[in-house]
Amino acid sequence: xxxxxxxxxxxxxxxxxxxxxxxxxxxxxxxxxxxxxxxxxxxxxxxxxxxxxxxxxxxxxxxxxxxxxxxxxxxxxxxxxxxxxxxxxxxxxxxxxxxxxxxxxxxxxxxxxxxxxxxxxxxxxxxxxxxxxxxxxxxxxxxxxxxxxxxxxxxxxxxxxxxxxxxxxxxxxxxxxxxxxxxxxxxxxxxxxxxxxxxxxxxxxxxxxxxxxxxxxxxxxxxxxxxxxxxxxxxxxxxxxxxxxxxxxxxxxxxxxxxxxxxxxxxxxxxxxxxxxxxxxxxxxxxxxxxxxxx
Amino acid sequence: xxxxxxxxxxxxxxxxxxxxxxxxxxxxxxxxxxxxxxxxxxxxxxxxxxxxxxxxxxxxxxxxxxxxxxxxxxxxxxxxxxxxxxxxxxxxxxxxxxxxxxxxxxxxxxxxxxxxxxxxxxxxxxxxxxxxxxxxxxxxxxxxxxxxxxxxxxxxxxxxxxxxxxxxxxxxxxxxxxxxxxxxxxxxxxxxxxxxxxxxxxxxxxxxxxxxxxxxxxxxxxx
Numbered sequence: 001x002x003x004x005x006x007x008x009x010x011x012x013x014x015x016x017x018x019x020x021x022x023x024x025x026x027x028x029x030x031x032x033x034x035x036x037x038x039x040x041x042x043x044x045x046x047x048x049x050x051x052x053x054x055x056x057x058x059x060x061x062x063x064x065x066x067x068x069x070x071x072x073x074x075x076x077x078x079x080x081x082x083x084x085x086x087x088x089x090x091x092x093x094x095x096x097x098x099x100x101x102x103x104x105x106x107x108x109x110x111x112x113x114x115x116x117x118x119x120x121x122x123x124x125x126x127x128x129x130x131x132x133x134x135x136x137x138x139x140x141x142x143x144x145x146x147x148x149x150x151x152x153x154x155x156x157x158x159x160x161x162x163x164x165x166x167x168x169x170x171x172x173x174x175x176x177x178x179x180x181x182x183x184x185x186x187x188x189x190x191x192x193x194x195x196x197x198x199x200x201x202x203x204x205x206x207x208x209x210x211x212x213x214x215x216x217x218x219x220x221x222x223x224x225x226x227x228x229x230x231x232x233x234x235x236x237x238x239x240x241x242x243x244x245x246x247x248x249x250x251x252x253x254x255x256x257x258x259x260x261x262x263x264x265x266x267x268x269x270x271x272x273x274x275x276x277x278x279x280x281x282x283x284x285x286x287x288x289x290x291x292x293x294x295x
Numbered sequence: 296x297x298x299x300x301x302x303x304x305x306x307x308x309x310x311x312x313x314x315x316x317x318x319x320x321x322x323x324x325x326x327x328x329x330x331x332x333x334x335x336x337x338x339x340x341x342x343x344x345x346x347x348x349x350x351x352x353x354x355x356x357x358x359x360x361x362x363x364x365x366x367x368x369x370x371x372x373x374x375x376x377x378x379x380x381x382x383x384x385x386x387x388x389x390x391x392x393x394x395x396x397x398x399x400x401x402x403x404x405x406x407x408x409x410x411x412x413x414x415x416x417x418x419x420x421x422x423x424x425x426x427x428x429x430x431x432x433x434x435x436x437x438x439x440x441x442x443x444x445x446x447x448x449x450x451x452x453x454x455x456x457x458x459x460x461x462x463x464x465x466x467x468x469x470x471x472x473x474x475x476x477x478x479x480x481x482x483x484x485x486x487x488x489x490x491x492x493x494x495x496x497x498x499x500x501x502x503x504x505x506x507x508x509x510x511x512x513x514x515x516x517x518x
Contacts, residue, residue, distance in 0.1 A: 055423060082428075086427060090425035094420075094423035103439065104439055113426070114425060117426055118425045118427075147518070148518035166424060166425065
């Protein structure tokens with residue numbers, strides 16, 4: 001494992017009962033790399049990243065996250081000790097499709113809870129850090145609100161802050177925008193873009209193809225029980241080499257209403273990754289895409 | 296009519312101190328029984344949610360047996376039955392044991408349902424943040440479960456208050472016993488039992504209102 005590899009999957013197989021979801025998945029994610037995982041629904045994209053922080057177990061293979069090693073349950077190794085599992089998880093930030101904010105805690109307390117309880121930070125330290133994160137993400141004015149009082153986009157941005165408060169080495173995003181109303185997608189993508197610009201290592205399961213093309217270094221197409229294709233984002237998305245990846249991308253681009261095939265979509269790149277301004281939540285990105293009629 | 300009302304109020308007034316002393320005993324029995332029921336019910340709920348089958352079986356068997364037995368039978372078992380075995384319990388201790396044992400079985404199911412009703416994503420979010428099992432439960436799951444547990448538990452509270460009156464059968468001087476005694480002395484059972492009923496009602500309503508108000512406040516605060 002070379003020194004700048006943050007996450008490495010080696011021959012991972014996941015089954016639900018007798019059904020194999022995917023098999024022999026191998027993948028390396030380097031520091032500051034942004035990996036987008038795309039593919040048809042039911043292919044196991046979410047399950048794949050949930051294996052990384054052990055929200056799902058897997059049967060075969062090994063996953064390494066920095067110094068931690070997790071083996072498949074059928075590899076004949078003793079299961080991970082509870083403390084080791086916790087330590088592994090503190091290296092990994094996770095953002096869920098359904099936000100999963102703690103509804104009984106204010107925005108501030110949501111962000112402060114884990115640093116206080118897991119890292120033993122004082123209330124003052126945790127509050128200062130939470131304040132800083134919320135300011136960065138443009139939500140400090142909502143710090144005393146409760147999750148139910150926030151829009152979906154705001155909730156998801158708080159969830160991102162909550163994960164960042166643990167200062168993770170890698171962030172996992174499990175379809176972070178698919179539960180959002182279309183007009184709220186942009187603000188969440190802006191937050192993610194900002195992290196990419198800051199050099200956060202990220203693995204992102206997404207259906208936002210244009211966004212994947214914009215911020216991802218690497219695109220992984222998961223389909224039919226494994227990785228159908230993997231490579232530099234622009235190449236995979238514009239000139240997929242395998243039939244499975246090509247047919248998936250064609251279907252997606254047709255569905256999103258573009259008259260563009262993968263080829264045409266490629267030439268429309270040119271989003272400015274650095275412009276993820278949080279002061280302006282009405283984001284250039286979603287507007288541009290709206291104008292192009294892709295959404 | 297006014298004369299009659301005045302005489303009832305006069306009668307009530309003269310027995311009120313006695314009834315109030317009875318009410319204290321009723322509240323004592325209810326409170327102690329409830330405390331035992333909550334603790335034992337929480338332990339049983341923990342058993343039911345355990346990954347160990349033996350514990351789940353123990354809890355299930357306990358709940359199935361206990362809740363099918365009338366509280367009065369449990370009370371007599373505690374008071375007379377255990378006495379026969381050499382374990383003599385006072386009336387109040389017997390009532391605490393019987394009410395505690397019975398309502399633990401009911402609260403166990405309510406607690407289990409409340410904990411299981413918290414969305415799975417909450418546990419996952421706590422896990423993903425590296426919160427341990429204990430902090431995850433205490434800080435994330437429990438505060439949400441409480442709001443699901445409170446309304447059905449408040450209903451059980453009304454039952455436990457009412458069932459506390461069964462101690463009249465073992466000679467504990469609770470509110471029920473006081474009213475029984477007063478009706479026998481005055482030959483005014485209607486007046487005396489109406490008064491007892493009103494006091495039981497007031498006790499429940501005051502507590503239920505307080506819980507309800509607290510619950511509403513919490514919910515309002517959380518949006």
